[in-house]
Amino acid sequence: MSEEPYFRPVRPTRAYEAVVEQVEETLARGALRPGDRLPSERDLMSQFSVSRSTVREALRVLESAGLIRSRPGDPRGAEVLPYSTENLRKPLERLAGRDGISLSELIQFRMILEGSANRLAARLRTDEQVAAIETALERMREAIDEGYAAFSAADVTFHDVVAQAGGNSLIQVCGEVVRGAVLALIEDKLQRAPDSVALMRQSVAHHAEVFEAVRHADLIRADRLARCNLYEYYASYVTEESKPMLQALLEE
Known part of the structure; x- marks a missing residue:
């Protein structure tokens, strides 16, 4: 043999x-x-x-x-x-941009990352960080009238501040890279959406829920909100065959 x-x-x-x-x-x-x-x-x-x-x-x-x-x-x-965790950024960006990684995989990974970032923020945030998150949320509200570019920048700031409150720089860097990769694939669709203002208002409402969960130290809700909100926002951009891999993160 x-x-x-x-x-x-x-x-x-x-x-x-x-x-x-x-x-x-x-x-x-x-x-x-x-x-x-x-x-x-x-x-x-x-x-x-x-x-x-x-x-x-x-x-x-x-x-x-x-x-x-x-x-x-x-x-x-x-x-x-x-x-430095910044050393990870370029190889991660190259990996996330490869054709072999699907949009559904990127969204799934973002659901995992942001759920963890929210959970850590809810547990570890300081009063100053809660105030910074609230300020970022108010900036998102103001940016609705300024258009998609301003709103997108305010949205990025909100997620960055939450990740910083969680204290894990690896989650922060990975989250930034994956978020950028997802937006690069669907940003044109978002910008051209006929109900873009409604989408921005919906996004603010979701972020306000996250803020309240973090402020009240509700770890489980903060985690679940990230996963559910991302699924609701992005599920329509993936194929029906891909949705079960995202829905698996919604199950208790």
């Missing part, structure tokens, strides 16, 4: 990708910490046995990812930067 192979076929790797991978592994295990310096370009060329152009391409990729800061000609080498 033949056995399953232990290994998978390998793909050819460009030299700069191998350099990037090794540097990332070194950073991940803590051998280099924020403020430390990578070896100079010349030393990197020697250690990796690659050309200067390969080293520079690898440094460009690492800098684009927010892992290092590189100054051409600096003899001290590139500086290792502190970790």
Whole structure:
């Protein structure tokens, strides 16, 4: 009886990708910490046995990812930067924008994220943060008469303030990226909707419910409101076959 192979076929790797991978592994295990310096370009060329152009391409990729800061000609080498949740933004945006991820998957993920953000805000918010959420809600009301662009910006601010009150920066960054990806797919339909003012007023009413749940520390209601409101707002934009994956998040 033949056995399953232990290994998978390998793909050819460009030299700069191998350099990037090794540097990332070194950073991940803590051998280099924020403020430390990578070896100079010349030393990197020697250690990796690659050309200067390969080293520079690898440094460009690492800098684009927010892992290092590189100054051409600096003899001290590139500086290792502190970790930031912003480092997640670009890869998340690329992932969310891929054709293989459907609108229904993005909406489902947003339901999960915003439900959790609301729950955390209801549990952890301070009086100052409650006031900030209320201010953001009032701005949404004012923006109805100013048109879709102003209202959309006010809506983003409301969600950001709630996420900040929850205290989880990862949820905040992921929420911003997913919200942007969803809007990129359907924004034209929203802008052209004949009942856009009615939709904005409905949205304000939903956000007011969230505010009250957060203000009264009603964790369960705050969580459920996010999921139910998003479903009500976006379900008409997905296929009938996709709706069960969203409805699963509405079940108790």
